[in-house]
Structures are given as C-alpha cells and as structure tokens.
Amino acid sequence: MDGQHRAFRPLLRPLFRPLFRPLFWIGAAIALAGVQSGCREANISSPPNPVTETSPSSAVKSSTAGMALPPNFVVQVVEKVGPAVVRINASRTVRNPEAESPWGRLFETPQQDGNSERVDRGTGSGFIFDEKGLVMTNAHVVDKADLVTVLLKDGRQFKGKVLGEDPLTDVAVIKIEASNLPAIGLGDSKDLLPGEWAIAIGNPLGLDNSVTVGIISATGRSGSDIGISDRRVRFIQTDAAINPGNSGGPLLNAMGQVIGVNTAIIQGAQGLGFAIPIDSAQLIAQQLVANGKAEHAYLGVQMIDLTPELRDRLNQEEQLKIDAEKGVLVVKVVPNSPAAAGGIRSGDVVQAIDDRPTRTTDDVQQAVEAARPGGIISVKVKQRGEARNLRITLGKLEPEVLVRDRP
Template sequence: MKAKQFMFGLVLSAVMGGGIAIGGYKLLDDQEQAQEVQSLNQNVRYSSLLRNSDVKVPEGLNFITAAETVTPAVVHVNTEYGVQASRGGSRQRDMMDPFLRDFFGDDFENYHRQQGPSLGSGSGVIISSNGYIVTNNHVIDKADKIEVVLDDKRKFEATLVGTDPSTDLALLKVNANNLPTIRYGNSDNLRVGEWVLAVGNPFNLNSTVTAGIISAKGRNVGIIQATDDKNNNVGIESFLQTDAVVNPGNSGGALVNLNGDLVGINTAIASRRGSFEGYSFAVPSAIVSKVVDDLLKYGEVQRALLGIRMQEVDAKLAEEKKIKNLNGIYVVQLTENSAAQAAGLKAGDIITHINNIPVNTSAQLQEQVARYRPGDKIKVTYVRGSDTETVTATLRNRMGDTNVVKREVAKAITFSGAKFSPLSKDELNKLNLEGGAKISNVRSSEFKNSGIEDGFIITRIDKAKVEKPQDVERLLKNAKEEGVLVEGIYPDGRRAYYPIGRG
C-alpha cells in the first residue's frame, strides 16, 4: 500500500462562527484495503498486568494542579468581520480556497455568498495581570472587532497591540487589572516524551483541557507564508509537535508543562478532515516571549538575520559535496553585507552550532537566530574542510545594519505630480489588501498619459510590493530608465496594469 501524504492546516477559527480547521490530504493509493491478521500462535494465554491489588498513579501524571492553575488564564477570542470582508475573504481563506471547497462541498458557493458579518473564534493566553493577551495572528487577522471572554464569563473589547505574521503571533490588550496569568516556561528544556497539556476553546467548548506528550521539536511544516517586500518567504517555523488533542478554536491557546508553565502557543494540526487526527503544532515559548517583548517595547518585531541561503545536509548533498558528517546546515550563499559575511563565513561551510546549541535543520537554525535582535552577538560553530571553527557574528536587520527598526506610520505624500495616500482599515478589508497607496490629484504627464484615474490603488511596481505611499516614491526613484509596470485595483474591485515611462 502506498504512503499517504498529509497537508498541514492552520487551526483556523476566524472563518466562520465556531471555527473550522483547514486541512487536506492526498491519497496515493486508490482505496483502503482491510486485512485480516491472524496470530501465528493460536494458544495465547493472557495474564493481568496488575500483579498487585493497589493501583498507583505514576509520579508526575497528576494533571489536576496544572489544569486548575492554567484554565482561568486562557480566554476565548471572538472576532467579527464586515460584510465585505466575509464576501471578499481573508488572506488565509484566499490561500486555502481549494481546501474550503473540499470541506464545504456543494455549500461552498453559498458560503461565498453569505451576507452579514462573519464571525470567528479562537483562544488566547493572559500573560500579564494588566490585560495583555497573546494569540495567533490568523485568529484576529483583518478582524473589525475583537472580543475577549474570560473563563469567569466577563467580556472585554480588545485592542490590537501588534502582530508578527512570520511567527503567526499577535498581542492583544484589554482594559482590566488583577487578571490571572500564565508564566513563561522554558521550551528549550522540554524533552521528547514529556507530558504537556493543551488548553483552549475547541468548537466553542470553553476551557477544554487535553493531555499528550511532546512528539518532536523543531518541526517545520510549511504553513506560515509570510513574505517580505521581495516576496521571499520569511516565515519562521520550529514547532513543538504533540499528540495532545487540538481542534479548530484551539488556535492561540496554551500548551503548558505539568507545572502549569507556558511552553507553547497552539497553532496548527495535521489533518485530512479539518479536525484532530493525531498531531498538533505549537510555537515554542522561547519565540513567543521574544515576540511579545518586541511588540511591547518597539511596536514591531526586531528580526535579526544571519544572512545566508542554506540547505540541510542529507545523504545526497553529502555525496555530492563529499561531506563526511550528515549533521549541520550547509551554507549555499552569503547575503551581501550580512552578519555571516562580516564574521568570515563562506559558501560551503557547514554550520553545526549556534551558541553551542546543535542545529541540524533549517528550522532549528532559524529558531535560534529568531531569539535575538539586530546588534546581538552569537557564536557560530562551523566546519570548513577538516577544520572546526567558532566565530562571533553580530546579527543585522533586513536593511543590513544593527539599528532598531521602528514601526512606520504611513502618511500621505505628494510625489511626481500626484498625491499618494495610505488606505483605511475599511478599504483594506473591503478589497482584501494588506497595503497599498491610493493615487489622487493626478497632474503629471507620466501618470496621466498612462491612463491612471483618481482613486486607483497601487499594490505593486514591477512585482515589488507597495504597502504604503513611501514605497511608491522609493520604487519609482530606483526604477529603470525604460519605465515600470504599475499594478493595482480600483475601489470597485477592477484590477488594472499601467506602464509608466521614465523618459
């Protein structure tokens, strides 16, 4: 029988009331074949496993204390989306339309045509007594309204402090004090086989607690599709894999150890049918705490980069490059003006440790680097030929320096004979956009001659993303002499493309 292939889905809850999980699978075999298995020894004798009359619970397997400690600090996150958002769809829904069609069947088109606001729900974790709550970005993405319901049934409208799509995390704030909290645990100390509890609100079943073990660490399943302005995937995945039962609505909920310490935020499941089938995935607390600290201090996550293009060392690469040891990460290429280049790393080096911690997968290396900020120093151990060396690398930001990246507030600008304005939240939701620049007062010949009308929203210039008006100025100033192709959309939904000459 051929193997089955699973596709991984976010434990999505912000699609419909009650939430669903998006998942899919491909069966390479045509059908299941049941086989009758007979014992080779028909004379089987059974004996009781309980040789003594006393039944003792193994030490450490009492989940009651952890469950009672954690449950009050896990909240229900309800979201509401406007009519246009429900018809136009969110970013995650657009990415996963094929799975939605499979899930809803004949009702898919009715789902598309539904009127009125769309509701969603998920979970969140209170991390400070004055009302800060961490959840998944996909739970609240593009929501018009976010409501938090505490375990004691109190309700609060939440404000969004910040998000980090690259780790699928978001930080909320409610106006309350003296709230129960969950303290951070050390996800690094988790061991495969260790017991953990998942706490959340699956299928709107409030304060549900399930138990399982850590099945694997540093798992990359390819579901976070965050991109930068050059369309490079910058998603960071180094999930904790568990067999604790997690279902739609658990997104953003807590994964805790038996002390009740937060070791992860439940995020995804592996599923054929959209519900739990054996494995779930959580963002480790080491990443969660760093993202939260950045959002609180800077308003934006300070992403540190080593600046390499890498490949995991496997048998094929080892044979091709004559590598003796299959451990480590192969450096394919260095980014110009990067931390790796400044530290003296070269293409062909094999990175084996970051700060004395072994890294054998790209997910493990990304997780280690993601814990730091630009300007922080890390020790990189690598193999070059038959020599093993350790160097200190000063991490840099996406601009290639060590400065703090501050969150920019988009403002309208006048440039090249036209005014460019940022989009309102309503405009973004209505047109299902992440950003753009709306043009008005078109006076210059280059824009007029191209046929661009007032109200046109520029989303890309020569395939580069436009998220704010300043991007238009930057991209046009750096444009080729022969001109650029401007892509965008009008407020009525019409898409258009215009060549802009620079001569």
C-alpha cells in the same frame, strides 16, 4: 546568483517540496452559522506554587460507587487556570475578495455586496498572562483583523487592541481594559522531557472551554521537521488533542503553568500537535508590548542540507566540484543581503558559525536567531573548494523580506 549556479536551482526545487507538508494553522473555528469560521513592558507573572488540594465541595462524585472521590490533578488545574483562558473572535474586511485570503483558505467565507467586499470571521483562543489585561495568542488568529473581541469564561466581553504580532514566531499580544482579571502563571519550557503531562485548554470548533490531556511527545522540533521551514521556533510536540480554534490557547504542565502556546497541527494526522515553547513566546511578547514588534536577525540565504548523494549528483550533473562531506549548501543568496555583502556565494557550503559546526539548515537558523540585528557572526564556508572565514554583519528581518525570501 551567478550564471554557473543558476542552472541548479530547478534541480534543487523538488528537494524543497517535501518540506512543505500539509500543515493546518488552527486559528479559527465556526464563528457563525454557515460561516467556517500603553504598557511599556510586560509584567510577566511568576510561576504559581504547586496546585493545592481543593475544598471538599469541588470533589468529583463517583456515579458507580456513590462515594466522593478527590479530584485528579487535571480537575485541579482546570479549576485554577480555566478562568484565564479566553475566546478570541476576530473579523477582517476584505476589500478585494478576488485576491487570495489566507483566512478564506481555512474557512470558505461567503462573498458579499457583489464581490466588492467580504468579511472573514474566525475564532481562536488565548490566555491572560498579566492581570493588567495582557492576552497572549497566535499572530495568525488576529492577522490584519479590523475587530478583535475577547470573551472570558465568566461571561464578560471586551474589545481587544492588538499591541503587536510577530509572524515569524506566530505570537501576538492583545490588550483589554478590565479589572479583576484572572491570570495564568508562566512555566519553564527549557527542560521539558518527552512523557511529561500536557493539558490543553481552548475553544476547538467553537466549543468553549474544552479540555484535553496528553503528554509531551517530543521537544525541539524545527520548522523544517513539520513543514514550515521559515518559522524560527523549536516546537513542542504533543498528543493532547488540539483542533481548529485551539490556536493561541495554553499548553499546561501538571502544575497548571503555561509551557507552550498551541499553534498548529498536521492535516490528516492524529496526535500530532505543536506549540511554541513559552520561553520563546514570552521573549517575543515582551518585545511586542514594549515596541509593538519583534526584531529578528537576517542573513539572506536559502539553504539545503548537504548529503553525499546530493553532492555527487551536483558534481556530476552541474559540475560544481563540491568536495565537502557535510554541511549546509547555499542554494541562493538574496541580492543586497548581509550574506551577499559578506561574501557568501551560491554553491558555498556553510560548515560552522562562530566555531559551532552547522550540519543542518536548522543549525544555521538557530545561530542567526540567537544573534541580534547588527551583530557580527563568523561564518566558515567551503567556497569552490577553498576554506574561507567570513565576518558578516547581520541585518534586520522585515516582514516583506520574509515573504520574498521563501524557497
């Protein structure tokens, strides 16, 4: 960042803070008393047929009328797909307990061996999406785990191998060696509408095979909307109750198809849960199975939505002479990044990418995510009052870049 614009970074810093509301990753529940606790490609199961009527033996009896009642659609879904929902126990040995552990922040694990070593344990959920033993869950459930164990509803227990995890979308895939496995069909999350039924199955707080029901509250929630602006996911919002331990479990439609992967809740709120759309999760899972990692395009800027109030404030206090009415203000350009090489500068206003207007930071993120590493995008910017069209070759986002480049 040049000297002209370095000064306005402290001014903008408070503007970023509201984005980071308390968000609680729901990956682990109580695992122990006193402890808070080679496939080349994915063979994704096709969506199942609509749930059919179950046999009379599975009917629910009324305790008041003394007569048999047909099971509702939730009972049918749970009977059909419940056996494919699994519990995931993960443990991780921390060699330097004094270093901050993201798991320790969630569940206050006791220190052992005179603070020389500690074992963090957590419990999450997952689901079998391929009969060959592929299990989908959240990346934060198995992050840096030394040992992963997968427990099925029928009592079987298997050692799991993490094929890959993607922190940017919070998707991970585990492989277990087993036969006669149940699998859940994957649905379609592109055309979900608020008000549709939503069913969550998982292991909240260690209570295995818990079922909750609600609706789709909203779709297309950006990471910025819920306080995790570095996540490239358009989240599904649901009011189906999800709690610590539900992470990685399926969010299902009324047909029993997976439409999302439960991932987060907002602390202190009720009925505000979020899931990764299965269309996005499936694409990432395929890359993890095939390559052990997922690739994301990288631009290398930090941004904030430009408003008239922000523009006037910067023009008055920082003398930046921003004349654009709307767009996305570039706060920082990462050195040696594709953005820097392509000519983007701090203080620029991004107005369009590939001729599509960019009104919010999420618009920019989605445009970059839709491209592939090595792809070329056309970026229209206002730079010191002058309109410019820049051609930028995108890079590949590495995990260390993700950490370093956060606001």
